[in-house]
Amino acid sequence: MSSSSTGSGLSHPPVRRGSRGAYRLVRTPPARMDPPPLDAAQRPVVEHGSGPLLVLAGPGTGKTTTLVESVAARIARGGDPERILVLSFSRKAAVEL
Structure with missing residues (x-):
């Protein structure tokens, strides 16, 4: 996997190569994002x-x-x-034909 990817729209600094052939990955700060739009059913929950x-x-x-x-x-x-606990689960139903 490369440190830079084309087409992703993300800008990453170049990977630094150490003197012993090791790679040092440098963490980049995340880009600021606007919150997603909420519909009428989601808004009361938030x-x-x-x-x-x-x-x-x-x-x-x-x-x-x-x-x-x-x-x-x-x-x-x-x-x-x-003091916040979030629990989520997914249940898939199997259907036999």
Whole structure:
């Protein structure tokens, strides 16, 4: 794998080669990104004030995005990150024909 990739749109500094043939990878700071747009069903989850919250949703509904944005919003409002627990699971149903 190369330290620079073409077509990804990311700019990485060159890999530094050490005197013993070792490579040193240099961490680059992540680019600033705007939060993703939330739909009308996701917004109340993110704006939920305090206390436990259960979110039930099907595949492709944006559960992970909603959970990440909810945690980020709670921390931005002064919530203690050490007191936030997020549990997520995926259950695939098998169908026999």
